[in-house]
Every structure is written in structure tokens, then in C-alpha cells.
Amino acid sequence: MSGIVGILQLDGAPVDGRLLRQMTEFMAYRGPDAQESWNAGPIGLGHALLRTAPESASERQPCTLDGDVWIVADARVDARAELLLQLGAICYRDLQRSSDAELILQAYQAWGEDCLEHLLGDFSFAIWDKRRRRLFCARDHLGVKPFYYALAGGSLVFSNTLDCVRLHPGVSDELNDRAIGDFLLFDFNEDPATTSFADIQRLPAAHMLGCSEGALRVRRYWTLPAAEEEVRYRSADDYLEQFRELLRLAVADRLRCDRIGVLMGGGLDSTSVAATAKQVLNNTSTPCELRAFTVIYRQLIPDDEGYYAGLVGDALGFPVQYLALDDHSLYDDRSEAEFHTPEPVHDPLPSVMAECFRQTSAHHRVVLTGFGGDPALSSSLSAHFLRLVKGLQFARLCGDLNCYLRAEGRLSRLYVRTRLGIFLARHRRESGYPAWLNHQFAARLDLPARFEQFKKDPAPESLVARQPVRPEAYQAVSAPAWACLFERLDPGARRMPVESRHPFLDLRLLRYLLALPALPWCADKELLRLAMRGVLPEPVRLRGKSPVADDWLAALLKRGPRPWQKPKVAAPWLAPYVAWERVPELSGTEGSDELWRDLRPISLHYWLQHLRGSALHAGGREPAAVELTAARPA
Numbered sequence: 001m002s003g004i005v006g007i008l009q010l011d012g013a014p015v016d017g018r019l020l021r022q023m024t025e026f027m028a029y030r031g032p033d034a035q036e037s038w039n040a041g042p043i044g045l046g047h048a049l050l051r052t053a054p055e056s057a058s059e060r061q062p063c064t065l066d067g068d069v070w071i072v073a074d075a076r077v078d079a080r081a082e083l084l085l086q087l088g089a090i091c092y093r094d095l096q097r098s099s100d101a102e103l104i105l106q107a108y109q110a111w112g113e114d115c116l117e118h119l120l121g122d123f124s125f126a127i128w129d130k131r132r133r134r135l136f137c138a139r140d141h142l143g144v145k146p147f148y149y150a151l152a153g154g155s156l157v158f159s160n161t162l163d164c165v166r167l168h169p170g171v172s173d174e175l176n177d178r179a180i181g182d183f184l185l186f187d188f189n190e191d192p193a194t195t196s197f198a199d200i201q202r203l204p205a206a207h208m209l210g211c212s213e214g215a216l217r218v219r220r221y222w223t224l225p226a227a228e229e230e231v232r233y234r235s236a237d238d239y240l241e242q243f244r245e246l247l248r249l250a251v252a253d254r255l256r257c258d259r260i261g262v263l264m265g266g267g268l269d270s271t272s273v274a275a276t277a278k279q280v281l282n283n284t285s286t287p288c289e290l291r292a293f294t295v296i297y298r299q300l301i302p303d304d305e306g307y308y309a310g311l312v313g314d315a316l317g318f319p320v321q322y323l324a325l326d327d328h329s330l331y332d333d334r335s336e337a338e339f340h341t342p343e344p345v346h347d348p349l350p351s352v353m354a355e356c357f358r359q360t361s362a363h364h365r366v367v368l369t370g371f372g373g374d375p376a377l378s379s380s381l382s383a384h385f386l387r388l389v390k391g392l393q394f395a396r397l398c399g400d401l402n403c404y405l406r407a408e409g410r411l412s413r414l415y416v417r418t419r420l421g422i423f424l425a426r427h428r429r430e431s432g433y434p435a436w437l438n439h440q441f442a443a444r445l446d447l448p449a450r451f452e453q454f455k456k457d458p459a460p461e462s463l464v465a466r467q468p469v470r471p472e473a474y475q476a477v478s479a480p481a482w483a484c485l486f487e488r489l490d491p492g493a494r495r496m497p498v499e500s501r502h503p504f505l506d507l508r509l510l511r512y513l514l515a516l517p518a519l520p521w522c523a524d525k526e527l528l529r530l531a532m533r534g535v536l537p538e539p540v541r542l543r544g545k546s547p548v549a550d551d552w553l554a555a556l557l558k559r560g561p562r563p564w565q566k567p568k569v570a571a572p573w574l575a576p577y578v579a580w581e582r583v584p585e586l587s588g589t590e591g592s593d594e595l596w597r598d599l600r601p602i603s604l605h606y607w608l609q610h611l612r613g614s615a616l617h618a619g620g621r622e623p624a625a626v627e628l629t630a631a632r633p634a
Contacts, residue, residue, distance in 0.1 A: 002061070003027030003048035003492065004072040005159040006126050007039075007168070008135050010214045013154065015044035023159070023167050024048060030161065030491035038062040038070065043128045043135070045072045050497050052076075052365050053256040059099040069109060073101040073125035074145050074160050076499075078253040078506065083107070086118060101125070108136065116208065116221045120507060121253070124160045134212040141222050142505055143192075143205025143483030146490055150200045156211055161492035162342035165200050173611075174198040180344070180577055181445050184437060184600050186454060187346045188484040193218075196343040205483050224478055227469040227515035239521060240531050242512065244276075247531075250506030251276045254368060255288065261364035263356070263500075264292040264320070266308025266540065268528045269370030273503050275535045277368060278316045290318040293360055293367070295352065300326045300555050311537040323356055325349065330556050330564045330599075331606060341493050344607040346600050348553065357496040365498060371485070372504030375476030376513040379522040383472065403520035408529065408542065436582040436601055438575070470522065473514055553595050557588035566602055571609040578604065 005023045007015050017039050024037045024046030031048025038045050047061035053076070064070045077083065077100040084095050087103070090110045095103065100121075107115035108127050116138055124145035126137040137158060139147040149158040152170025159165050166173065179189040179196045189196065192204040203209055206222040233239050255277060262277065264270040274292055281288050292313055297303035306322055313320035330348045347353065360367050381404070388397040433451050442448065467474035482505075487493060489500040503509070513527075521527040524545070532541050557564050570580040578601040586598060 002050050002074045003031045003046075003159070003161050003164065004061075004074050004124065004126060005046040005161070005164050006072060006128075006135075006157070007044045008128075008156040008158075008211060009042035009154060010156060010211075011154040012042050014041055015039040017044065019168070020044040020046050023164050026164050026167055027159075027161055027492075029495050030497055032497055034060070036060060036062065040130075043070075045070055045126065045128065047072045050365060050491070050499070052499060053100070055097060055099045055256075059101070061101055063099070063101050063105060065102070065105055065109070068130040069105065070128045070130075071101050071105045071108075071125060073104055073123060075100045075104060075123035075125055076121045076254070076256075076501070077103050077119065077123070078121035079249075079508075080253075083118060083120075086110075113208065113210070113221075122501070126158060132212065134210065137203065137209040138221070139203045139205055139207055141206045141224075141507060142486075144486045144502065144505070146487045146492065147203040147209075148195060148200055149203065149209065151216070152199065156216065158209075160490075162195060162197075162200065163492070166197070171197075171199045177441070177577075178445060180604070181441070181447050181450070183344050183346070183604065184434065184577065185447060185451050187600070188481060189343075190454060190480060192480050192483060224474070225511065226467040226474060227511070229515075230469050230517045231512065231515040232517075236530070239516070239527070243509075243527055243531050246506070246509040246512055247272070247276050247503065248280060250503040250509045251368070252280045253506070254366070254501040254503055255280055257364075257366045258287065259289045259364045259366075260291075261360050261367040261498075262290065262292045263360075263367050263369045264294055264309055264312070265370070266294075266305040266312075266543070267370070267545075268525050268532070268536075268540070268543075269373030269504065270368075271309070271312045271370075271536055271540055272373070272528050272532055273368050273370050274312060274318070275316055275532060276503070278318065279535075289363075291363055292318060292320045293323065293356060294320055295323050295325060295356060297552065298324045298326050300559070301552050308540050308543060311540055315537045321359060323352070323359060325352055325552075328352055328355075329559075331602065340610045341488065341607070343487075343493075344604050345488055346596075346603045348556075348599050348603065354494070354496075357494050357498050361496045361498045367498055367500055369500055369502050370504065371502045372477075372510070373525070373528070375479070375482075376473060376504055376510055377516075377522045377525050377527065378473045378476045379470050379518040380472045381518065381523060384470075384518040400519040404523050407520060407524065407526055434597060434600070436579055436584075436598070438577055438579050441577050467514075469515055470518055473522070477510065477514065551592070553592065553599075554588035554590075557586055557595070563587070567605065570601075570605050571612065573608045573612050574601070574605050577601075 007020055009015055020037050020039055024035050027048035028035055031050045033051050034049040036047055045062040049059065049061065051057065062070050062072050083103060087095055087106050087110060095106065104119065104125055107118055111118060113136060121140065122144040123140045124147045126135065128135055137147065139145060146160050148162045148165050149156060150165050150171045152168050155170060157165050157168045157171065165171055176194055176196055176198045179194055182189045193202055195202050206220055207218055208221050210217050251273060260277060262270060262274045264274050277290060281290060292309060294306055294309040296306035309320050328349050328351050332351050385397060433448060437447060491497055491499065516522055529541055566583060566585060574580065583601050584598055586595060
């Protein structure tokens with residue numbers, strides 16, 4: 001919702017207030033409503049405000065309750081009623097209209113660092129405790145909100161906006177070769193504690209950072225709990241009712257806004273979120289506009305996402321705005337500053353996401369997504385049945401097989417062609433190690449060994465021991481790629497004042513989904529299909545899985561009047577990483593994995609070209625920051 005920044009002088013020297021204000025003003029594109037900074041002696045905090053909740057109407061940050069403990073936060077606190085009850089028993093004051101930042105500050109004053117055990121939601125914050133001369137920072141459980149920091153000379157610089165940290169003169173632009181190597185091998189940095197810049201670190205999800213007396217410490221405060229046994233209820237209706245209630249809570253906590261957008265396709269996850277949001281809004285007196293945004297292909301490839309999304313919009317009574325991809329080209333509009341990302345992103349169509357968020361920001365400051373449904377409900381039926389055989393659970397095996405075959409509309413969703421394709425794919429040559437990597441660079445970092453290491457899946461036995469209930473789902477939810485995705489959607493990366501919220505990744509709902517039996521609930525998302533009966537249109541509810549065809553990339557490569565070609569000359573800064581002459585010309589006839597792999601150096605080329613060829617700038621207006629020079633009541 002907001003931009004945060006801070007500087008702590010480890011040697012006790014006073015903070016440069018002018019630099020702090022400059023860094024705060026830089027974040028105006030993500031927090032256009034107000035930019036304020038405060039500094040006292042060795043500490044300085046800055047905040048750029050994006051108002052999204054009723055409580056933020058009069059919010060001001062940096063915030064203090066007593067003049068001694070200050071906070072800057074980019075946060076949405078969920079389960080506010082429960083937290084208010086806990087705090088009300090301690091502080092004896094009316095907290096109903098408190099902002100989320102004030103609630104976090106109250107929780108810190110009540111429980112210290114243990115406040116993290118009481119917080120639910122998405123957050124990234126920093127608290128300066130003058131009495132203890134201690135800095136306390138934290139990032140939420142799943143890493144939805146980013147947090148970056150750097151030790152620059154005698155300063156600790158931190159922000160939820162990576163480019164803001166780079167503004168500090170003590171932070172160099174030297175790249176982190178390990179992160180660049182990971183990007184070229186896997187699309188993203190596998191190390192959750194580092195960034196693409198050598199001087200800048202990333203606070204991993206579910207971690208806190210503390211600094212006192214010049215000593216810095218980082219530790220994990222939470223780990224995704226394993227479901228030790230399956231959830232068991234007496235009837236199917238009990239399973240469905242519990243799911244509907246948890247989804248309703250997750251969506252309702254993310255609807256504290258007067259206008260809500262939904263990034264909605266025609267599948268079950270995002271349409272279930274949209275339908276639940278509509279139900280919640282119908283039962284509240286607070287007016288809120290709901291609008292869906294759907295990305296479609298009209299002619300390039302067969303695509304019926306728009307048709308199914310339209311059915312949902314018509315049935316539930318909210319508008320659907322379509323963004324057609326047909327007129328976009330590979331790496332189009334790459335020269336515009338708004339398409340530059342703080343770290344390299346492998347996105348051959350950068351204008352699509354930028355245009356989607358541009359259209360969204362014209363109407364809304366908050367968008368809901370369906371992200372999280374796929375991993376939380378994932379299951380491998382073959383692995384499930386094999387585990388039953390090994391455990392000699394033949395009665396349950398027969399019962400589960402019967403559940404699977406008798407599911408409503410099962411014959412139309414056996415996915416024979418898909419399953420055959422997956423089977424045959426195992427016997428085809430997989431996308432191998434990239435031949436275009438610079439040999440010296442690869443040898444220095446031993447990239448071939450790293451490639452082989454990360455291609456291997458965790459040993460099934462060890463994973464089952466940690467997570468006996470659907471280990472595939474636990475592994476999918478825990479994947480580091482999720483935090484990377486959240487950072488790419490963050491306003492600090494997209495340069496648009498739009499916050500993405502993900503109801504399926506609400507911890508209350510997630511714990512329930514991870515403990516569900518594979519059958520009948522997780523096979524082909526049977527839980528959603530039954531829970532949305534009478535809510536979603538039947539063609540959508542019973543629709544088979546229909547991912548976008550793999551040939552969209554091939555179609556764009558081959559589209560006339562002239563097929564796309566790689567740039568003739570690479571950015572000179574690419575040479576230490578990639579042998580440009582070995583990057584192939586792509587025709588669109590290659591396999592989808594090979595196409596995706598061999599476009600990675602193109603994505604890095606454009607990122608380096610922009611990084612080295614243009615100066616950092618805030619974009620948009622440049623309002624003056626307001627410096628807070630004295631403590632003020634919240």
C-alpha cells in the first residue's frame with residue numbers, strides 16, 4: 001500500500017535529512033497521497049502513502065504513539081477483530097479506528113518481538129525503539145510484501161522498494177553474479193536472501209531483522225506448518241461449509257476499500273474469488289465497486305478465457321474489462337521507463353502486465369487474484385494411490401478410486417490427451433543446460449553443477465516424512481518462486497499504485513487446504529466445483545482445465561509481416577554472462593521449453609541496457625516531502 005524507507009547510522013552520527021527526503025520523494029509513484037519523513041539523531045524514517053482502507057483516511061506515517069517508538073509500515077492486518085480483542089485487554093483504549101501501522105505498533109509495545117506471533121496479513125515494517133536504541137523490522141509469512149536492506153559504509157539502509165535503496169550514495173551498482181546466473185538458469189534468483197545487486201540484501205519471507213549496538217541479526221520467526229494428519233469431518237457438507245467460511249474471511253479482509261478489481265480469467269480460482277467478493281459486498285452496507293480485468297487472445301491462438309469470464313460477469317453482475325494480447329509484440333515498449341523492473345524479469349511481453357496494471361490503476365488501488373489455488377490444492381493421484389498401496393490401505397484405495405470416477409462431469413474431464421502428453425514428455429529431451437552461457441562465468445560459479453542440483457526434486461521419502469498429507473502441495477506452496485512473483489507484482493516493481501492481494505494464500509485458509517485429503521477434494525479442484533455450485537455459471541464450474549496454449553510464444557515469433565529476430569548487437573554489459581553469438585535465432589518451431597530458455601539472454605540484454613543506459617528516476621510528479629521534526633500523537 002505504501003513505500004517505506006529508513007537509514008540508521010551505526011556509528012551514532014546524525015542522519016542526512018536531505019538524503020532521506022530525496023529517497024522518500026522517490027517513492028511518490030507508489031505512494032502518491034503523501035510523502036513524509038522524520039529523523040532524530042542516528043535514525044531516519046520515510047513513508048509514501050497509498051490510501052486503500054477506511055482507517056487510512058487520516059493516516060500519517062512515520063507514526064508514533066508516545067514519541068519514543070516510531071514505525072513505518074506497508075501493511076494490511078487481517079483478523080483485526082481478534083487482534084483488537086487481544087490488545088484491548090492490555091492497553092485499555094479504543095483501537096477501532098486505528099490504522100494497520102498503529103495496530104502493529106501497539107502489538108510491538110504489548111509483546112515486543114513476539115508481536116509477530118499475533119499478526120496475520122501481508123506486511124513489511126520497521127520500528128525504531130528509542131528507549132532500547134533498537135531497530136526491529138519484519139516481512140510477512142509468505143513474502144507478499146518485499147523488504148530490502150544494505151550496509152553502506154556506516155549506515156544501514158532499508159526499504160520495501162529496491163530502487164530506493166540504490167539511491168543511497170554508499171550503495172554501488174555492482175551486480176551479484178550468482179543471482180544473474182540463477183536468472184539465466186531458472187528465471188529467478190534461488191537465494192531468497194540476496195538480490196541482483198551485490199550490496200543489497202533481501203529479507204526472506206517469514207524473517208525478522210534486528211539491529212542494536214551496531215550488531216545486525218536476521219532470523220526466521222515462522223515456518224509453514226506441516227499437516228500431520230488429514231482434516232476429517234462427518235459429511236461432505238461440513239468440508240464445503242468450512243471452506244466457504246474461510247474463503248469468505250480471506251476475501252472480506254482484503255475488501256477494505258471502496259473500489260476493488262479482480263484479475264480474473266475463466267478458470268475456477270479467480271472466478272471463485274470474484275464470486276465470493278460479490279457475495280461479501282452484497283451483505284455489507286459499505287458501498288464498493290467491483291470490476292474484473294481479463295487478459296485474452298482474440299485471433300493469435302485459440303482462447304476462450306474471455307467467453308468464460310464474460311459468463312461470470314454477466315451472472316454475478318459486475319463489468320469485465322478485456323485486455324487483448326494480439327496487438328503486442330515480443331519485447332515491445334521496452335525503452336519506456338515504466339517497463340524497467342528493479343531486477344531482471346524474464347517476460348517477453350513486458351507491455352502486457354504494464355498495460356494491465358495501467359488499466360487497473362485508472363479505476364482501482366486494490367486488485368484480487370486467484371494465485372495460490374493451484375499449489376494449495378495440488379495433488380499427484382499416482383503418488384497418492386502408490387502411497388496407499390505401500391501402506392496396504394486397499395479399502396481406502398477402492399473408496400478413493402470410486403470417489404474420483406463418480407465425480408460430477410468426470411468423463412468430460414479425464415484429460416486423456418493431457419496425461420498422454422505428460423507421459424510422452426518424459427521420454428523427450430528436456431530443455432537442457434544453456435549452450436550460450438559464457439564459459440568462464442559458468443566455470444567460476446560452477447553453473448553446470450548448480451543446474452543439475454536444482455533439477456532434482458526432493459526425495460519423496462523425506463518430503464512425506466515432513467508433510468504426510470499431500471507433500472506435493474506443501475512443496476508447491478513452499479517454492480521460492482512465489483515470493484519472487486509477489487515482488488514482481490509489487491508497486492515498487494510495477495511503478496503503478498496498485499496493490500495485489502491473494503485470498504487463497506490467507507494463512508487460515510491455506511492451513512485448511514493443505515490438510516485436505518487428496519480425494520475427493522483436491523483431484524481436479526473438486527472442492528471448488530462443489531463449493532461454487534449455484535454460484536458460478538455451470539459451464540465455468542464444470543469446465544475442464546484449460547491452460548493457455550504453449551504455442552502463444554511460437555505464434556508471436558512467427559507472426560508477419562516479418563518474423564521477430566534477436567537484436568543484432570547485445571548490450572556490452574552482457575558479455576561477461578552470455579556468449580551472444582551462441583544465442584540462436586528462433587523461428588517458433590522449437591519446443592516451448594527451448595523457446596523460453598533461449599529468450600532469457602534477450603530479457604537480460606534489455607534489462608542491462610536500461611540499467612546501464614539511463615539514470616534512476618521517480619517517474620510522475622515530484623512532490624516535496626514533509627519533514628516531521630517532533631513527536632506527534634497518533
